[in-house]
Amino acid sequence: MSVQQFPTNAETPVNFLEKVIAATPGESRLEMCIQCGTCGGSCPSGEDMDHTPRQIFALIRADMEEEVLTSNTPWYCVSCYYCVIRCPQEVHIPDIMYTLKTMAVAEHRYLDSIAPDWSQTFVDYVENYGRSFEFGLATRHFLRHRPMGLMDTAQIGLGMLTKGRMDLSPHKIEQVGQLQKILNRAKELEADT
Numbered sequence: 405m406s407v408q409q410f411p412t413n414a415e416t417p418v419n420f421l422e423k424v425i426a427a428t429p430g431e432s433r434l435e436m437c438i439q440c441g442t443c444g445g446s447c448p449s450g451e452d453m454d455h456t457p458r459q460i461f462a463l464i465r466a467d468m469e470e471e472v473l474t475s476n477t478p479w480y481c482v483s484c485y486y487c488v489i490r491c492p493q494e495v496h497i498p499d500i501m502y503t504l505k506t507m508a509v510a511e512h513r514y515l516d517s518i519a520p521d522w523s524q525t526f527v528d529y530v531e532n533y534g535r536s537f538e539f540g541l542a543t544r545h546f547l548r549h550r551p552m553g554l555m556d557t558a559q560i561g562l563g564m565l566t567k568g569r570m571d572l573s574p575h576k577i578e579q580v581g582q583l584q585k586i587l588n589r590a591k592e593l594e595a596d597t
């Protein structure tokens with residue numbers, strides 16, 4: 405079986421922090437993290453994550469590769485960019501989460517299917533509609549993986565529906581075909597690397 409080679413921005417990464425920075429396209433700014441915790445406080449997926457993004461970045465600094473790559477945190481990141489907008493250090497948090505997912509898959513460290521399934525469902529909605537669909541995302545997740553928790557969250561969902569903060573059916577963005585062309589091109593480029 406072939407071992408995936410990560411792209412590198414640095415010559416010879418000597419620890420996990422450098423390895424993650426080197427494997428993240430562009431400027432990750434991971435080394436600029438001041439552990440303020442703003443990212444975790446902004447994250448809509450925070451409750452389901454094993455570690456907050458701040459904790460993940462501390463573990464990376466501590467060279468705790470195994471703990472990071474077996475955490476579900478990167479898989480629950482849905483690239484909403486709330487944390488990026490609020491981060492005082494402009495750390496490119498979702499890009500780092502993508503790097504960690506790529507590493508976990510390549511090294512067969514993350515074997516649980518629940519969080520990757522959440523991530524895939526989110527991607528499916530974005531590819532088909534150009535945006536996330538919270539009602540469908542939550543319903544599919546609970547039906548597949550936590551059916552007993554469905555009733556607990558149904559009350560919250562009902563409240564959001566009645567206040568008009570959540571839709572019952574997905575809506576496509578305008579010119580979703582343009583987005584699909586970009587995504588297809590990105591997949592082609594990824595397959596070529």
Ligand code: SF4
Nearest residue numbers: 437438440441443491
């Ligand atoms: S908000 Fe930015 S600086 Fe603060 S803990 Fe998160 S990544 Fe680090």
Ligand code: SF4
Nearest residue numbers: 447481482484485487
């Ligand atoms: S981009 Fe990811 S880590 Fe940041 S707030 Fe959104 S889900 Fe959380």
